[in-house]
Every structure is written in structure tokens, then in C-alpha cells.
Amino acid sequence: MRSIWNGAISFGLVSIPIKLVNATESHSISFRQIHLADGGRIRYRKVCELDGEEVPGAEIGKGYEEADGSVVPITDEDLAQLPLATAKTIEIMSFVPAEEIDPLQMDAAYYLAANGATAAKPYTLLREALKRSRKVAIAKYALRGRERLGMLRVVDDVIAMHGLLWPDEIRVPEGVAPDVEVTVRDAELDLADALMATLGEVEMASLHDDYRDAVEAMIAAKAGGAFEPAEAPGEPAGGQVIDLMAALEKSVRAAKASRGEAGGASVAGGAGGAEEAGTEAGAEVTPMRRGGAGRKTSAAPKAAGGKKSTAASAKKTATTAAAKSTSAASKKKTAAKSTAGKAGTTKSTSAASAKKAGAGAKKAATPRKRASA
Numbered sequence: 158m159r160s161i162w163n164g165a166i167s168f169g170l171v172s173i174p175i176k177l178v179n180a181t182e183s184h185s186i187s188f189r190q191i192h193l194a195d196g197g198r199i200r201y202r203k204v205c206e207l208d209g210e211e212v213p214g215a216e217i218g219k220g221y222e223e224a225d226g227s228v229v230p231i232t233d234e235d236l237a238q239l240p241l242a243t244a245k246t247i248e249i250m251s252f253v254p255a256e257e258i259d260p261l262q263m264d265a266a267y268y269l270a271a272n273g274a275t276a277a278k279p280y281t282l283l284r285e286a287l288k289r290s291r292k293v294a295i296a297k298y299a300l301r302g303r304e305r306l307g308m309l310r311v312v313d314d315v316i317a318m319h320g321l322l323w324p325d326e327i328r329v330p331e332g333v334a335p336d337v338e339v340t341v342r343d344a345e346l347d348l349a350d351a352l353m354a355t356l357g358e359v360e361m362a363s364l365h366d367d368y369r370d371a372v373e374a375m376i377a378a379k380a381g382g383a384f385e386p387a388e389a390p391g392e393p394a395g396g397q398v399i400d401l402m403a404a405l406e407k408s409v410r411a412a413k414a415s416r417g418e419a420g421g422a423s424v425a426g427g428a429g430g431a432e433e434a435g436t437e438a439g440a441e442v443t444p445m446r447r448g449g450a451g452r453k454t455s456a457a458p459k460a461a462g463g464k465k466s467t468a469a470s471a472k473k474t475a476t477t478a479a480a481k482s483t484s485a486a487s488k489k490k491t492a493a494k495s496t497a498g499k500a501g502t503t504k505s506t507s508a509a510s511a512k513k514a515g516a517g518a519k520k521a522a523t524p525r526k527r528a529s530a
Contacts, residue, residue, distance in 0.1 A: 307319065
């Protein structure tokens with residue numbers, strides 16, 4: 158990669174020669190301005206306002222315009238003679254935890270490459286010190302005619318530098334937040350949490366610019382003469398009032414469906430709201446039970462005599478199992494005895510019945526003695 162700046166890192170009394178290399182690149186598609194009538198290019202010409210003549214780049218310099226409109230010429234030599242310690246040096250001022258840096262300050266990113274064999278040892282020293290401390294270095298450097306603020310951190314085995322905006326370049330967000338009071342219910346927050354858990358994480362390396370792909374496909378189609386414009390999407394209606402709970406629930410279901418998960422989220426409407434039950438595998442939305450005023454869920458009736466002893470239940474189960482586990486031989490023997498017993502019982506019953514009948518007949522034949530007068 159081509160370096161855009163050569164200098165050194167000033168780390169106390171240690172000087173590390175480095176080369177500055179762009180860490181990012183733009184893949185945006187650029188268009189030319191053309192004359193619609195004939196397709197001719199429209200170019201911007203640099204013309205002097207005083208004589209109306211086009212001026213070549215070699216004759217163009219810098220100037221500062223005063224409040225009264227007068228211009229003070231500034232040359233590169235003037236800027237080079239300024240007593241700027243960071244003109245060719247990235248001067249480290251302090252080390253701070255990374256979370257103390259406001260992401261709003263982040264600007265362009267660069268890689269710092271060791272410049273020469275002598276830079277390898279101090280470069281590695283600084284890299285390992287940053288790794289072990291788990292901090293970032295705050296530094297000043299000068300680039301493209303101005304002094305800038307930077308943050309040094311380790312990316313893989315390379316020291317990277319992020320340009321930072323100066324604190325006074327960050328605007329205060331006045332009048333940006335909603336100026337009306339809004340109450341967010343816990344049920345709505347639960348559904349929002351469920352949606353966040355369902356969407357999960359994403360591999361940053363898998364993300365790409367779909368719009369750029371569509372523009373490239375359109376250009377290729379138009380160049381081949383087979384382009385058919387699609388219907389333009391309708392403009393969303395402004396100020397539309399939506400059911401936030403229903404929209405959140407629908408979003409959770411759609412996210413689950415896109416991830417191929419079975420089931421979906423459900424939410425009880427009205428004032429009941431919804432509660433979210435989350436797990437590591439994914440979030441579930443469980444509806445709350447609703448009931449009328451004064452209604453209570455009836456409990457299952459208790460058995461008479463209170464709760465049964467667990468030991469008694471176990472004993473009963475063991476007895477039943479033992480009774481059922483009788484062997485086939487025992488069953489056969491028992492059946493034989495039962496048959497003989499039944500025959501004897503029948504015979505004995507018949508004899509007893511006959512004897513009883515005879516006794517009854519004899520008793521009936523004997524006349525009763527009358528009582529004397």
C-alpha cells in the first residue's frame with residue numbers, strides 16, 4: 158500500500174519511524190455530469206474572477222479571506238516555517254481506556270507501518286505495551302495543513318491510528334430529542350428486548366452494500382440495452398399512528414421466521430400487556446393471564462384427609478408391582494387348587510342344604526302342645 162505521510166511516533170524519548178497508510182477505501186460509485194442533449198462531459202474550469210482567464214494548477218495558491226473581503230496570500234513555505242512540533246511527528250500525550258473515547262469523535266483511520274529495520278524493535282515494544290495495558294494512546298499529529306488529534310490502538314499485529322475530531326468540533330444535541338413526554342411501559346420494553354435477542358448478533362464481515370450492487374447491475378443492464386426500470390416504491394405515509402405492541406410482536410415473529418426458528422411471539426392485547434421470557438437460544442414472548450375484576454383462578458380441590466404421604470404411595474406402588482409379578486407356575490398351581498376347592502365347596506353346600514331341609518320338615522310335622530286352661 159502506498160504511504161501518504163512519513164514521520165515518526167514520539168513515545169517519550171523513543172522515536173519510531175513510521176509510514177502512514179490509508180486503512181479504509183471508498184467503494185462508492187461516482188457519476189459524471191453530462192449534457193443531456195448530446196452526452197458531452199460537463200467540466201469545472203478554474204477561472205480567475207478578475208481577468209476571466211482559466212488558471213492552470215501550477216498558478217493556484219492559498220489565501221485567507223478577511224471579514225472585509227480582502228485576501229491574505231499564504232504559501233507552503235509560510236506554513237512549513239510554523240513552530241509546529243507535530244509537523245513530522247505523531248506525539249503521544251497520554252494513555253486512556255478505550256471506552257473513554259466518544260465514538261462521535263471518530264474520523265478517518267490509518268495503519269502505521271514501521272519504516273525500516275531500525276523501527277521494528279520500538280514499534281513492537283509500543284504495540285505490546287498497548288496490548289498489555291488494554292488502553293489506547295492519545296496523540297497529536299499534523300496532516301494536510303492542520304494539526305489533528307489521533308487515537309492509537311492495536312489491530313491484529315499492526316498499530317492503527319484513528320483521526321479524532323477536537324472536542325469543540327462536536328455539536329451539543331440541542332433540540333434533537335423529542336420535546337413531548339412519552340411513557341414507555343414495561344411490556345413494551347420486554348418486547349423490544351425480545352426483538353433485540355431474536356435478531357441476535359451479526360458477522361460484520363458478511364455485511365455488504367446492496368445498493369451498490371443494484372446500481373452496478375443497472376449500469377450493466379443499461380449498457381447492454383436490456384434494462385427495464387422497476388416500479389418506484391410508494392412513499393410512506395407521514396404521521397401514521399401505529400399499535401406499537403402489535404408492531405413489536407410482528408417484528409419478533411418475522412425475525413424468528415427469518416432465522417428459521419419454530420414458533421413465534423404472542424402478546425395479549427389491551428391493558429394486560431405482555432411479558433418476555435428469554436433463553437440463551439432465543440427469546441420467547443409469553444402472554445400474561447388476564448381475568449375480570451375480582452376473579453381468581455380456582456385451585457384444584459384437595460383430597461379428603463389432607464395430602465397423602467409420599468412413603469405410603471411408594472409402598473402401595475411396590476405392593477401392586479409385587480402382586481402383578483407372580484410367576485406362571487404359581488398361577489397354574491393356584492388355578493388347580495381353586496378348581497378342587499370349588500368342587501368340595503359345592504358338595505359340602507349341597508349336603509348342608511339337604512340336612513337343613515330335612516330338619517325343617519321334621520319340625521313342621523311335630524304338633525305344638527296347647528297350654529292347659
